[in-house]
Amino acid sequence: MTARFAVGDRVRIADRTPPAHQRTPAYVKGQAGVVVYLCGAEGQPESLGHGGDGTPPMDVYRVRLAQTDLWPDYRGSRGDTLDVEIFEHWLDPAER
């Protein structure tokens, strides 16, 4: 399976709450950032968490977010970032 996104692509993390186990923390939902690393494919947590086999495996990306986007009242430097691992089915292309 070919990864949908490449390093440098700008992506947005889906803002949804499926009634299932998931590995997308609430505080990053709806945020846009940049792909910095391709982690390889892993079983889908929404299936694995409920006795499923996790197939098809999904590519996982490290997405870099700006702290000043995450927290409007962020007290730190403007360049501070947060990297988070997100499964491909949680990502959409985002505008630059």
Added chain:
Amino acid sequence: MADHHHPHPSRADDPEPTTHHQVMGLALRELLIEKGIYTADDERARIEMLEAASPANGARIVARAWTDPAFKARLLTDPNPAIEALGLDPFNAIHVVENTETVHNVIVCTLCSCYPRQLLGPQPAWYKARAYRARVVREPRQVLAEFGTHVPDDVVVRVHDSTAELRYMVLPRRPAGTEGWDEAALAALVTRDSLIGVTVPTMP
């Protein structure tokens, strides 16, 4: 102790009632052993291995990276084979993030407590605490300051939330004044907390 008057009940002999999940865990373990999936001795050996892992492993990796540029390059691009070449078993896919003059890294798992345990030993209690997990993504510089780590404004703080299969380890900066030190002396400077990124190695 004549003044010791205030009454306090003695502690009950039995612990808290066993919870549903504890009972399920015990039942599963008994079934797995009964069906021959693994033996009680396999389990004991696994626990022994986990408890034998310690931050000294991470310190060895860091000291090698500080003294061997080719090893460091491999560690940053393809860490697992590099770590295995030192005779260590990382178990999970490891990702090593390097502190530099311009970047300071710190690791957290906001969803639970993911940590390279097979490599570094059990995570510290505070790493699993909600206070650390919630705060370090929101106000990392304040949390670092509470650990005594004051990151200058012109150094980027990069928080890594370990939400999937990768396990993270920080490669700290080598302290100034350690030129010519051998690996064992350098490894002694590398603490568990500096491998998580809440502190930095310093000269004794």
